[in-house]
Amino acid sequence: GVPLQAVGLLYQQGYFRQALDGDGNQLAFYPFNDPTQIPVVPVRTEDGEWLRISLEFPGRTLQLRAWRAQVGRISLYLLDSNDPMNSPADRGITGELYGGGAERRLQQEMVLGIGGYKLLQALGQEPEVCHLNEGHAAFSILERVRSYMRKENTDFGTALAATRAGNLFTTHTPVEAGFDRFSPALIERYLGRWASELNISMAQLLAMGCSHSNVSEEPFNMAWLAIHGSGFVNGVSRLHGKVSRHLFLPLFPRWPEKEVPVGHVTNGVLVSSWDSPESDRLWTEACGKERWREGLQSIGEAMLKVSATDLWEMRSRNRQRLIAWIREQHALNQPATNLLDPNALTLGFARRFATYKRPNLLLKDKQRLARLLTSTDNPVQLVIAGKAHPRDLDGQAMIREWIQFIHEFQLQSRIVFLEDYDLLMASYLVEGIDLWINTPRRPWEACGTSGMKVLVNGCLNLSELDGWWAEAWHADVGWALGDGQEHDADTAWDSHEADCLYDLLEQQVIPEFYQRNAHGIPEDWIGHMRNSMAKLTPVYSSNRMVRQYTEEYYLPMARAVRQRCAGNLAQAKAITAWKATLEQHWPSIHFGNLKTTSDESSYYFGSSPNGVGRLS
Numbered sequence: 043g044v045p046l047q048a049v050g051l052l053y054q055q056g057y058f059r060q061a062l063d064g065d066g067n068q069l070a071f072y073p074f075n076d077p078t079q080i081p082v083v084p085v086r087t088e089d090g091e092w093l094r095i096s097l098e099f100p101g102r103t104l105q106l107r108a109w110r111a112q113v114g115r116i117s118l119y120l121l122d123s124n125d126p127m128n129s130p131a132d133r134g135i136t137g138e139l140y141g142g143g144a145e146r147r148l149q150q151e152m153v154l155g156i157g158g159y160k161l162l163q164a165l166g167q168e169p170e171v172c173h174l175n176e177g178h179a180a181f182s183i184l185e186r187v188r189s190y191m192r193k194e195n196t197d198f199g200t201a202l203a204a205t206r207a208g209n210l211f212t213t214h215t216p217v218e219a220g221f222d223r224f225s226p227a228l229i230e231r232y233l234g235r236w237a238s239e240l241n242i243s244m245a246q247l248l249a250m251g252c253s254h255s256n257v258s259e260e261p262f263n264m265a266w267l268a269i270h271g272s273g274f275v276n277g278v279s280r281l282h283g284k285v286s287r288h289l290f291l292p293l294f295p296r297w298p299e300k301e302v303p304v305g306h307v308t309n310g311v312l313v314s315s316w317d318s319p320e321s322d323r324l325w326t327e328a329c330g331k332e333r334w335r336e337g338l339q340s341i342g343e344a345m346l347k348v349s350a351t352d353l354w355e356m357r358s359r360n361r362q363r364l365i366a367w368i369r370e371q372h373a374l375n376q377p378a379t380n381l382l383d384p385n386a387l388t389l390g391f392a393r394r395f396a397t398y399k400r401p402n403l404l405l406k407d408k409q410r411l412a413r414l415l416t417s418t419d420n421p422v423q424l425v426i427a428g429k430a431h432p433r434d435l436d437g438q439a440m441i442r443e444w445i446q447f448i449h450e451f452q453l454q455s456r457i458v459f460l461e462d463y464d465l466l467m468a469s470y471l472v473e474g475i476d477l478w479i480n481t482p483r484r485p486w487e488a489c490g491t492s493g494m495k496v497l498v499n500g501c502l503n504l505s506e507l508d509g510w511w512a513e514a515w516h517a518d519v520g521w522a523l524g525d526g527q528e529h530d531a532d533t534a535w536d537s538h539e540a541d542c543l544y545d546l547l548e549q550q551v552i553p554e555f556y557q558r559n560a561h562g563i564p565e566d567w568i569g570h571m572r573n574s575m576a577k578l579t580p581v582y583s584s585n586r587m588v589r590q591y592t593e594e595y596y597l598p599m600a601r602a603v604r605q606r607c608a609g610n611l612a613q614a615k616a617i618t619a620w621k622a623t624l625e626q627h628w629p630s631i632h633f634g635n636l637k638t639t640s641d642e643s644s645y646y647f648g649s650s651p652n653g654v655g656r657l658s
């Protein structure tokens with residue numbers, strides 16, 4: 043029920059579609075997503091014309107078409123440059139996600155940030171709070187300032203001071219290389235016009251994308267722009283908040299790291315998108331139909347009371363449905379009946395094949411893994427899926443390594459590598475898998491979300507203590523890998539962790555799954571399931587996340603923007619004047635005759651214990 047709308051790009055080819063050849067080489071395909079075949083409609087103006095947004099580019103005006111997708115109560119607006127009015131090159135701006143070079147990327151980010159904000163204005167909207175999902179959207183800060191300057195007839199500094207309080211920047215990467223950077227020359231070519239419209243110099247505009255040090259040599263960093271233009275900044279898990287305070291330290295020189303103003307809101311998933319029909323039935327019986335619309339406290343308690351029989355039946359049906367689906371998918375390639383066992387412990391690993399996620403950690407000792415997978419007493423099987431970026435050759439080599447392992451050890455009935463991982467496939471996987479494995483190199487998984495999707499279905503997690511799992515893990519909800527420390531890309535440590543992973547599987551996971559009571563139910567496993575479902579599902583849901591953003595950010599921010607704008611921008615003007623005064627007198631600012639006194643717990647500064655301030 044939070045009034046919210048979203049803006050993005052309509053990618054004509056999306057990311058890419060994956061196929062694998064017989065040797066495990068990844069093939070990339072780029073079929074055209076015909077907008078008339080996907081659930082979007084053109085946005086129309088009052089007189090029925092298709093709404094177009096125009097954007098000034100060097101030597102030309104780019105035309106953007108606007109589409110709308112209705113997602114529940116939320117409108118998602120998508121911009122698209124594939125308009126016959128644009129040049130062939132410009133028509134491809136919204137072609138591929140993660141394709142092209144720096145210039146294409148800059149064009150996409152201008153379309154998203156500047157075009158996106160213009161679109162909202164064309165729809166007659168002026169959002170109080172703008173939530174920037176990653177630095178990609180940060181140009182909206184400049185367009186928001188520009189439109190505010192016009193409306194209030196004020197200068198850049200005052201408009202920034204007023205609107206900045208209404209921008210929230212959520213950072214998603216734990217590595218500095220993840221921030222987009224552009225050369226000052228490229229920025230000047232594309233944004234020179236914006237500098238003059240904002241009535242600031244190019245140097246001032248470039249400074250928005252720089253840390254405080256040597257402005258002239260730095261590339262323009264979108265994360266720095268986002269921080270300079272936002273009142274609030276957050277990371278996406280507790281650990282990622284900490285990592286981000288470190289990454290953003292250059293903007294806060296000489297600050298104690300823990301005081302760098304970056305908070306965190308751990309991500310959550312929309313539970314109702316990921317539960318299977320069987321899980322939905324079980325949760326409805328336990329917690330009612332409206333469970334995800336109300337407070338979350340009572341949900342966990344009700345779940346703790348569900349019987350072992352009901353939980354085990356749900357788990358078994360979920361797994362059987364996944365395996366039936368996989369057999370159907372594979373029916374053309376091989377006799378489907380001996381492909382996977384509907385009653386065997388099923389491990390899953392599905393995510394992008396990026397090296398930091400170590401998708402081949404399980405392959406460190408191939409003999410040991412093969413032994414584990416060919417056991418006849420306690421059968422174990424593995425479902426894998428994931429794409430590597432078309433330019434990431436290391437990631438593609440890891441896919442090949444899996445395919446070759448399957449061939450070499452004749453494991454075709456025990457391991458399935460599913461091609462072309464996407465949301466639909468993810469929905470089957472997170473329903474049916476018993477144990478979801480994640481092996482990122484700490485702290486490079488900012489949050490991770492697929493492990494959250496499996497919770498509602500009673501699947502358990504075995505994961506590196508990184509991202510969300512570093513705060514969610516407890517011995518009664520699943521298994522943890524690693525020592526909670528960073529080891530960088532140390533191959534000796536990788537081998538050690540691989541050994542720990544095999545040990546966990548051999549000594550804990552597999553015996554627990556196959557330890558059955560008189561009714562054939564694995565009681566300890568069910569105990570883990572019940573705790574994981576009851577204690578983690580509500581917490582790692584988007585219900586909790588949206589509530590947290592609303593209460594900790596959106597509402598206070600909306601109040602702050604109103605305050606700054608009230609009384610003919612009195613507060614915004616005061617802030618700008620104060621900054622100008624500081625700047626003007628900076629060289630002569632010094633500490634006066636500072637006196638401190640102390641008692642048992644505090645230091646007092648100023649002349650007396652009742653003086654100016656107290657530090658505990």
Ligand SMILES: *Cc1c(COP(=O)(O)O)cnc(C)c1O
Pocket residue numbers: 393394463464465468489490491492493495
């Ligand atoms: C959830 C999801 C992801 C992200 O999973 P991570 O665990 O965060 O890597 C990637 N791809 C698809 C299709 C997903 O559904």
